[in-house]
Amino acid sequence: MTLLDVQDLQVELMTTGGVVRAVDGVSFTVGRSETVTLIGESGSGKSTTAMAVQALLPRNLAVVSGRCLIDGVDVVARPKEAAKLRGRTVAMIPQDPMTALSPVSTIGRQLGEVLGRKDPSSSRAARQNQAAELLDSVRITDPRHRLDAYPHQLSGGMMQRVLIAMALAIDPHLLVADEPTSALDVTVQAGILDLLMDLQDRTSAGILMITHDIGVARLVSDRVHVMRDGRFVESGEVEAVVGAPQQDYTRRLLDAVPRLGAWEGE
Amino acid sequence: MARYLAMRVAQSLFTVFLIVSTVFVLVRLAPGDPAAAIGGPTATTEDLQAIREELGLVGSIPHQYWHFITGLVQGDLGLSYSFRQPALEVVLDRLPYTITLAGAAILLTALIAIPLGIFTARRANSSWDVGANIGTIAGQSMPEFWTGIMLLTLLSVVVPIFPASGFTSWSGLVLPAVTIALLQIALISRLVHREMAGNLAAPFVTVARSRGVAERALTWRYAFANSSIPVVTALGTRFAAMLNGVVVVEVVFAWPGIGSLVVRALETRDYPLIQATVLVTSLLAIGVQLLVDLLYPLFDPRVRVGKAVSR
Numbered sequence: 012m013t014l015l016d017v018q019d020l021q022v023e024l025m026t027t028g029g030v031v032r033a034v035d036g037v038s039f040t041v042g043r044s045e046t047v048t049l050i051g052e053s054g055s056g057k058s059t060t061a062m063a064v065q066a067l068l069p070r071n072l073a074v075v076s077g078r079c080l081i082d083g084v085d086v087v088a089r090p091k092e093a094a095k096l097r098g099r100t101v102a103m104i105p106q107d108p109m110t111a112l113s114p115v116s117t118i119g120r121q122l123g124e125v126l127g128r129k130d131p132s133s134s135r136a137a138r139q140n141q142a143a144e145l146l147d148s149v150r151i152t153d154p155r156h157r158l159d160a161y162p163h164q165l166s167g168g169m170m171q172r173v174l175i176a177m178a179l180a181i182d183p184h185l186l187v188a189d190e191p192t193s194a195l196d197v198t199v200q201a202g203i204l205d206l207l208m209d210l211q212d213r214t215s216a217g218i219l220m221i222t223h224d225i226g227v228a229r230l231v232s233d234r235v236h237v238m239r240d241g242r243f244v245e246s247g248e249v250e251a252v253v254g255a256p257q258q259d260y261t262r263r264l265l266d267a268v269p270r271l272g273a274w275e276g277e
Numbered sequence: 278m279a280r281y282l283a284m285r286v287a288q289s290l291f292t293v294f295l296i297v298s299t300v301f302v303l304v305r306l307a308p309g310d311p312a313a314a315i316g317g318p319t320a321t322t323e324d325l326q327a328i329r330e331e332l333g334l335v336g337s338i339p340h341q342y343w344h345f346i347t348g349l350v351q352g353d354l355g356l357s358y359s360f361r362q363p364a365l366e367v368v369l370d371r372l373p374y375t376i377t378l379a380g381a382a383i384l385l386t387a388l389i390a391i392p393l394g395i396f397t398a399r400r401a402n403s404s405w406d407v408g409a410n411i412g413t414i415a416g417q418s419m420p421e422f423w424t425g426i427m428l429l430t431l432l433s434v435v436v437p438i439f440p441a442s443g444f445t446s447w448s449g450l451v452l453p454a455v456t457i458a459l460l461q462i463a464l465i466s467r468l469v470h471r472e473m474a475g476n477l478a479a480p481f482v483t484v485a486r487s488r489g490v491a492e493r494a495l496t497w498r499y500a501f502a503n504s505s506i507p508v509v510t511a512l513g514t515r516f517a518a519m520l521n522g523v524v525v526v527e528v529v530f531a532w533p534g535i536g537s538l539v540v541r542a543l544e545t546r547d548y549p550l551i552q553a554t555v556l557v558t559s560l561l562a563i564g565v566q567l568l569v570d571l572l573y574p575l576f577d578p579r580v581r582v583g584k585a586v587s588r
Contacts, residue, residue: 181488
């Protein structure tokens with residue numbers, strides 16, 4: 012079943028330097044339990060695509076056209092409906108966990124807010140229990156204690172786990188992961204990706220993954236779309252694209268990955 | 278926390294001591310002679326000397342300073358020359374009027390500037406925003422004496438709604454408070470606008486929006502909660518400054534507060550009265566600043582002192 016169906020999506024951004032066509036007619040789909048990755052360098056339009064899909068681009072700065080169906084609702088044509096989908100069927104894992112939580116309220120309060128929206132009749136105590144369980148499920152130790160912590164008291168990796176817990180609380184059909192590991196230490200990245208995959212197994216959510224890291228794409232994707240200057244230059248099964256790239260650009264992206272091996276010298 | 282508090286109070290008291298000492302020296306270095314002010318133009322040299330002796334203005338400045346400090350620690354700031362009453366009493370009699378005026382002005386400022394700043398930040402570049410921008414620049418550019426006189430002319434002379442001067446009924450508070458607030462609203466609302474615009478564009482607001490948090494909650498619980506520190510600081514600083522006497526406005530409206538008292542004290546070279554005024558207002562201003570600093574942890578968990586931080 013198709014969760015996300017994007018047809019000929021175009022995004023024009025108003026910048027100080029004039030109007031920029033950041034996304035220039037892309038089409039793709041994400042189904043249940045499927046991970047689709049948009050890969051490309053900075054400025055290729057992949058994050059703009061992710062924001063457009065959630066109707067999160069500021070309306071006075073971005074013009075979005077084309078069609079984008081989430082669970083059959085066109086979020087481009089009906090942004091009001093899109094607002095209702097956010098936090099119910101769609102959730103986002105942001106790029107930089109350090110700036111993604113309000114610095115002035117506790118983890119418990121921000122997580123409780125998500126739970127309260129989902130079930131307004133639940134009591135505070137019930138929500139706190141549920142929040143602790145969620146933190147436990149993203150492998151945060153001593154979850155009850157952490158509920159009283161403020162974001163600045165947690166590490167980046169831990170904050171990303173909290174944000175994943177928030178997405179999990181929503182129980183989304185579609186998860187948009189916008190470079191979920193790029194701001195984290197390499198040692199933490201694997202754990203976060205592992206957690207995302209585990210989450211997908213449990214909830215059979217579809218994931219739209221945005222990354223510039225071919226290693227990440229290879230690890231998690233079913234299909235990849237290689238993006239450059241707002242367009243897809245190559246699309247297909249992950250092994251096909253990574254194993255036998257047709258385009259020069261894809262080959263260069265692949266070559267940019269550092270490899271471990273003997274130093275070959277001159 | 279107790280240690281931190283004790284240190285801050287000690288620092289504040291030391292600052293007040295420095296201010297009072299500086300003023301003590303400065304008023305004596307400034308031209309003008311209190312004896313001449315009291316004796317008038319016909320006084321002879323002998324008369325002036327007699328007055329000086331009566332006022333305790335004989336002897337070197339260090340000698341007078343020692344006398345002043347020993348009096349200060351006993352709570353005795355001397356008799357006001359012109360009121361013939363203890364200077365501290367004169368100041369404390371006037372203080373409630375200034376506190377009332379400053380309190381009313383700051384309350385009015387907060388009640389209007391905060392919603393105005395938020396409203397325009399949420400509608401950046403709209404005609405509302407442009408209109409508010411023009412209004413606040415105009416507000417910033419109007420000097421208080423002019424605003425005061427215009428309000429007086431319009432609302433108590435042409436259309437006599439409010440009393441023109443003094444504080445005999447609560448309606449007398451309206452014009453002076455509005456005069457002060459107009460300028461402060463212009464300044465504070467621009468600050469609120471700037472802070473809110475920055476926070477509304479911050480990643481944590483976008484991410485919260487992606488979780489389906491309603492716009493009203495994003496505005497208040499997310500963006501405004503994160504803007505409150507600079508806003509509270511600015512309001513506190515402005516309030517502290519007003520307690521030093523809103524001189525121009527008090528003179529324009531004949532408000533019986535510290536500001537008009539200071540003018541009179543300076544005109545008559547009333548040294549004890551000047552010193553008592555400076556002591557009281559600097560104590561108040563520094564006290565308000567200290568209070569604002571101590572309130573920070575309520576608004577921002579990142580500055581909480583001495584709380585166990587777990588990582």
